Amino acid sequence: MLNHLSDYQLLYLDIETVSAYPSYFDMPERIRLLWDKKAKTLNYKGDQKPMDLFNRSGIYAEFGKIVCISVGYVVKSSHRLRIKSYYSDDESKLLYEFGELLNQHFNSPKHLMVAHNGKEFDFPYIARRMLVNGLELPSLLDIAGKKPWEIRHIDTLELWKFGDYKHFTSLDLLTAIFDIPSPKADINGSQVNEVYWKENDLKRIAEYCQNDVLAIVQLLNRYRGQNLFLEENIEFVALEEIE
Incomplete structure (x- = not known):
């Protein structure tokens, strides 16, 4: 399965997101009123x-x-x-640095981006936030007008669905059933917002994010019938916050 990917250079990624404001009452009135409208669609009960x-x-x-x-x-x-992170309180700088990575090193037809639920979450979220921050989209994210087979995105969740659009399977569950060792992490996704706004611990969030990237890499290896990366062949680049 997916043996053709050996012809490409893959960039695996994961993002961590938080609320734009520390609390509901910190939102500007205009944004807060629009959130109130959005919340009505989420208030199922x-x-x-x-x-x-x-x-x-x-x-x-x-x-x-x-x-x-x-x-x-x-x-x-x-x-x-090799796994590294871009993290910062300044979203514009973070996205600029990430965009430079794509523009300089992942900008040819032989480059693909890989994420879990990436087509529904990570890829569009990055693209939207780049536009909000006034940044030009790198070619890997600029999909307007492209045919489906021209979009160089791989989604490990989509691959697992096999055409079943109703089925969602978490990365944690897939790593469990494929017997992929669970990376050590002291937080989960539901805690990221609190860790950011209450503890201001970006490094802790980045370490958690890196663990998810490793899980995605190992999962795609399983899909492809390949061996997992051994610990001695994995390099975590030293975490350094973007100032």
């Missing part, structure tokens, strides 16, 4: 107020922001997996 649903605002590019993008790529000359 009808028993929650917009402020009660505020912790979900970070998953929407219109009400959230990106605080970390972790990427992984295989150095073909040594067959080592």
